[in-house]
Amino acid sequence: MDNQAFTEQFEQTYSAAPKVLVHAPGRVNIIGEHTDYNEGFVFPAAINFGTWVAATKRDDNTILVTAVDYDNQQNQFPLDDIQFDNEQGWANYVRGVVKVLKEALPDFGGANLLVTGNVPQGAGLSSSASFEVAILKAISALYELPLDGVQAALLGQKAENTFVGCSCGIMDQLISAMGNEGKAMLLDCQSLAIEHSPLPSTHQIVIINSNVKRGLVDSEYNLRREQCEESASILGVSSLRGATLEQLENTKSEMSEVVYRRARHIITENARTLTAAQALKDGDIATVSQAMAESHVSMRDDFEITVKPIDFLVEIISEVIGETGGVRMTGGGFGGCVVALVPTDQVDVVKQVVEYNYFDETGYKADVYVCTATQGAFA
Numbered sequence: 001m002d003n004q005a006f007t008e009q010f011e012q013t014y015s016a017a018p019k020v021l022v023h024a025p026g027r028v029n030i031i032g033e034h035t036d037y038n039e040g041f042v043f044p045a046a047i048n049f050g051t052w053v054a055a056t057k058r059d060d061n062t063i064l065v066t067a068v069d070y071d072n073q074q075n076q077f078p079l080d081d082i083q084f085d086n087e088q089g090w091a092n093y094v095r096g097v098v099k100v101l102k103e104a105l106p107d108f109g110g111a112n113l114l115v116t117g118n119v120p121q122g123a124g125l126s127s128s129a130s131f132e133v134a135i136l137k138a139i140s141a142l143y144e145l146p147l148d149g150v151q152a153a154l155l156g157q158k159a160e161n162t163f164v165g166c167s168c169g170i171m172d173q174l175i176s177a178m179g180n181e182g183k184a185m186l187l188d189c190q191s192l193a194i195e196h197s198p199l200p201s202t203h204q205i206v207i208i209n210s211n212v213k214r215g216l217v218d219s220e221y222n223l224r225r226e227q228c229e230e231s232a233s234i235l236g237v238s239s240l241r242g243a244t245l246e247q248l249e250n251t252k253s254e255m256s257e258v259v260y261r262r263a264r265h266i267i268t269e270n271a272r273t274l275t276a277a278q279a280l281k282d283g284d285i286a287t288v289s290q291a292m293a294e295s296h297v298s299m300r301d302d303f304e305i306t307v308k309p310i311d312f313l314v315e316i317i318s319e320v321i322g323e324t325g326g327v328r329m330t331g332g333g334f335g336g337c338v339v340a341l342v343p344t345d346q347v348d349v350v351k352q353v354v355e356y357n358y359f360d361e362t363g364y365k366a367d368v369y370v371c372t373a374t375q376g377a378f379a
């Protein structure tokens with residue numbers, strides 16, 4: 001839906017023109033998986049899929065939100081008593097962020113909101129973070145709240161952790177808020193230092209959605225987080241960011257084999273992320289390629305978050321691009337998407353290879369999106 005149609009729909013729904021219209025992007029993570037909640041490094045880009053929110057003020061301390069993509073379902077709640085909604089799951093992202101925003105910056109009143117988005121849901125492209133950041137942007141713009149991108153990201157994460165019930169890290173909300181057009185973002189999840197890094201003009205970001213719907217994501221995700229915390233405590237560090245492979249080898253006998261492998265993924269993934277970000281800057285695609293390939297193997301064997309159809313996609317795409325590009329699973333895992341950095345002149349071949357082989361092998365149909373890196377909501 002374009003801006004004009006969206007504005008018209010707002011007028012039809014609320015009998016007034018919107019006062020603000022904002023957008024927050026989804027993201028693709030190029031490398032650095034599950035490292036964010038271990039205070040490590042991630043290297044995502046904001047993508048040209050996102051969530052749009054239009055809004056006007058109300059004077060009765062009530063939020064009314066209409067979700068275009070859920071048959072215009074509406075959800076209404078008072079600002080002074082925000083409860084979890086068991087019926088309309090999507091509304092909890094709104095309720096959660098409004099609740100934590102109210103605690104942090106109480107100086108705002110009610111609003112009529114209209115929401116639509118085009119980030120594929122449950123695909124590991126952060127539809128929920130983009131939703132949260134868009135709501136925060138809309139309310140802060142409407143009431144001119146002094147909310148910056150980092151604080152917005154932290155509030156979005158807090159809403160997920162404390163209200164929605166997923167122990168996610170900070171990556172998704174921060175890239176949605178702070179990403180830059182044409183660039184990936186190296187983020188240090190300990191200091192929250194950001195470095196924007198141009199993407200090569202010779203390559204495209206290609207996202208292949210396996211369309212394997214992610215099952216048990218939250219429980220498996222939270223379990224991985226617990227296992228990482230367990231290994232950190234055995235290693236005697238506050239987070240795995242502070243651990244080396246050597247320390248891990250020395251304490252191997254004190255932890256279960258699974259917990260050891262989880263920690264090995266995080267420690268090696270942090271190193272790979274720094275290597276890949278630097279190599280991309282240097283135009284050294286072969287090194288990026290290798291880091292992404294190793295990242296995938298580590299997610300598959302050590303962290304155990306990939307599924308067979310995803311492994312298959314990575315295999316057939318890497319056969320096409322070799323060392324001229326990189327490919328790996330992206331996002332939380334258990335289905336979702338593969339990200340590939342593909343030389344522009346090989347994009348069509350990659351598409352064909354996926355089309356010819358993926359369905360026959362797996363019974364799933366893939367969607368391929370050639371993406372551009374876009375501007376974050378607060379950037």
Ligand code: GLA
Binds near residue numbers: 036037168331
């Ligand atoms: C999800 C979480 C992020 C991050 C990734 C895995 O997207 O929301 O915080 O942990 O998984 O890298």
